[in-house]
Amino acid sequence: MRPVIHVKEVHYPESDGKPMGETDEHREAMIRHIQILQEYYKGQRVYVSGDLLVYYEQGNPRKYVVPDAFVVKGITPKRRRVYKTWVERKGLDVVIETTSRKTKRKDMVEKPELYARLGVKEYFLFDPDQEYLDPPLQGYRLSEGQYAEIAPDPGGGLTSQELGLRLCVEEGILQFYRMDTGERLLTPAERAEAERQRADRRSGTSAPPRGTGEPAACMKPGGALTKASEGDAAGLAPPAPWIPRYLQAGVNLRGIIPFRKVPVRFLRFFVHLIVIFCPLGRRCGNRSRERSRFSRRSPRKWDCPLGM
Numbered sequence: 001m002r003p004v005i006h007v008k009e010v011h012y013p014e015s016d017g018k019p020m021g022e023t024d025e026h027r028e029a030m031i032r033h034i035q036i037l038q039e040y041y042k043g044q045r046v047y048v049s050g051d052l053l054v055y056y057e058q059g060n061p062r063k064y065v066v067p068d069a070f071v072v073k074g075i076t077p078k079r080r081r082v083y084k085t086w087v088e089r090k091g092l093d094v095v096i097e098t099t100s101r102k103t104k105r106k107d108m109v110e111k112p113e114l115y116a117r118l119g120v121k122e123y124f125l126f127d128p129d130q131e132y133l134d135p136p137l138q139g140y141r142l143s144e145g146q147y148a149e150i151a152p153d154p155g156g157g158l159t160s161q162e163l164g165l166r167l168c169v170e171e172g173i174l175q176f177y178r179m180d181t182g183e184r185l186l187t188p189a190e191r192a193e194a195e196r197q198r199a200d201r202r203s204g205t206s207a208p209p210r211g212t213g214e215p216a217a218c219m220k221p222g223g224a225l226t227k228a229s230e231g232d233a234a235g236l237a238p239p240a241p242w243i244p245r246y247l248q249a250g251v252n253l254r255g256i257i258p259f260r261k262v263p264v265r266f267l268r269f270f271v272h273l274i275v276i277f278c279p280l281g282r283r284c285g286n287r288s289r290e291r292s293r294f295s296r297r298s299p300r301k302w303d304c305p306l307g308m
Contacts, residue, residue, distance in 0.1 A: 012061045013053065014081050020051050022100040029098050029128045029174065033069040035187040036176055037163075038077075047072040047080075054083045054092065056118055065114060069096040071163065085118070094162050096124045104132045112140065116147055122162045123147060126174045137169050 020027050034050040041048055050069035057063035071094040072083075085091050095115055097107045107125050115123050123140045127133035139158040140147035150158050157168030159179065166177040176185040186194065 010059055010061060012055055012064075012082055012084070016053060016064070016066060018066075022102055025128050026098050026100050029126070030068045032187055033096055033098070033126075033174065035189075036185045037069065037071060039188055039191075040163075040165075040176070040185050041071070041077070045074055045076060047075050047077045049080065049083070052080065052083055054085070056085045056091075058084070058086045065111070065118075067092065067095045068098045070094060073162075091119045093120065094122045094124070094160065095120050096126065099125050099127045099132050100129070101132060112147055116142060116145060122150075122160055124158070124160070124167060126169070128172060128174075130169075130172060135169075136172075137167060137174065139167070 020030065030050055034048060037048040048069070048071050051066060052070075053064045053066055054070070055061065055064045070092045072088070072090055073093050075088055075090050092115075095111075097103070097111065099107045112123060119142070121142050123142075125133060125138045127136040130136040135152070135156065137156075137158060139150035139160070141150050141161070142148075152158055153166075155168060157166045157177075159166055163176075164179050165185070166179055168175055168177070177183065178185065
């Protein structure tokens with residue numbers, strides 16, 4: 001009988017016991033990079049992940065690395081608990097590390113040597129704090145077994161040949177742009193918010209998003225508050241200053257009266273009747289009469305509850 005050989009199964013842990021990110025900012029940046037690249041490669045045979053243990057030596061669970069974000073082309077984008085290079089028969093193509101105070105030395109010295117040995121074609125480092133890397137975005141491309149620095153373009157961005165994207169830092173955030181269309185890539189949440197804001201602007205139901213510097217829709221030329229000037233463009237006289245402001249907001253009295261040549265004195269008398277007999281007009285018309293250079297009466301001391 002042949003002796004039975006018992007092969008001890010090697011256990012590959014799914015966690016190294018270290019936190020995902022040193023700070024909230026680093027963790028959010030890592031998650032954002034992963035989500036953007038996952039959305040970019042949706043429906044393709046490309047696996048995008050991050051903060052996952054990558055084992056690169058069979059039988060030795062101590063030989064692993066944990067990239068913040070990485071891309072592997074040509075494999076099924078299924079969920080994995082760990083990544084084993086000998087099982088997938090494919091190494092990593094692109095790695096993006098989010099550098100922090102604790103990881104600076106490892107990202108700059110140890111990992112480049114390891115990634116070059118593993119055949120990672122492009123390696124990027126990003127410093128969201130802009131304190132540990134100068135410039136805060138750096139990239140390297142594998143050439144003959146060694147990394148060569150990717151020269152930045154005039155705008156300070158870096159081109160990734162493997163991703164077909166341009167990477168650049170804008171207001172402390174790493175942005176990704178398509179090389180073919182120039183479109184900026186977004187996370188699913190960012191895309192949904194952008195579509196909602198676009199729909200709101202089309203319907204005119206809400207103001208543009210904060211921080212865009214764009215005026216509200218009602219303040220743009222041709223908006224609701226500029227209708228009072230349409231009568232001027234048609235050759236009509238604008239409303240007199242003594243007409244209460246609640247009537248001036250989009251209303252041209254000469255435009256709604258059939259007889260355009262009605263004397264101004266009659267119009268004035270007509271509006272004074274409204275002010276006297278209409279409670280709303282009596283309350284809100286007072287202050288506009290106070291400001292009028294046409295009114296000869298001393299203003300009555302009535303308060304306007306509407307603040308007009």
